Amino acid sequence: MRIRLRVLLALGASTALFAAPAVVADAAVLTVRSGMAVSIDDTLVTANSCTLGAVISRTKALTAGHCGDVGRPVYDQKGHRIGTITANRIARQLDIAVIRLAPRVSARIDTVNWDAKFHRGQLVWKSGITTGYGTGKVTDPAEVLRTSHGVSLTPPFLTSHDSYSIQTSLRSESGDSGAGVRNSRGQVVGILSSATIEGTVVVPVSRLPRALR
Structure with missing residues (x-):
């Protein structure tokens, strides 16, 4: 049973003082898409709730680096495991983590502009x-x-x-x-x-x- 206890106000990881259901059996097909809620275990009794930011390929997705460490499993709202964090750049001063998606998931791949520039008022x-x-x-x-x-x-x-x-x-x-x-x-x-x-x-x-x- 995973219980969400952690509070990260400025960082934005969602918190709740409630007991989450035990991780349920894997579904036949899970759809992973940007904007969905993800839960990442922090300790044995705490988990961080964050938003999945982008599905960049059939096998990879992105979220914030402070949401979880390398090796942590990533779950959807129903407790299905959808992947594992395989890279985290927060130690390199870049708040991005890469999720390796589980083989069984169906991924809605996003269009990403890897060369985007920003301007004031954009x-x-x-x-x-x-x-x-x-x-x-x-x-x-x-x-x-x-x-x-x-x-x-x-x-x-x-x-x-x-x-x-x-x-x-x-x-x-x-x-x-x-x-x-x-x-x-x-x-x-x-x-x-x-x-x-x-x-x-x-x-x-x-x-x-x-x-x-």
């Missing part, structure tokens, strides 16, 4: 599990190192991470971490990292190494 939008669909604008297109802070119910209680990111006016709350941020053409250009008093910071997918795409 329209962007996202779909997160907490705040749903929302639009905003790029307020600071500079890809600079920003620090995000959070609070956890488990040690070390106060958390932080650094990531290269841009600043937007998108609204986001706990649980929206990992959501795919898209341009006006519907192409994924970034992964939602965290909410701050200035807005929501977004990690450009262009910074993800080609070998991990």
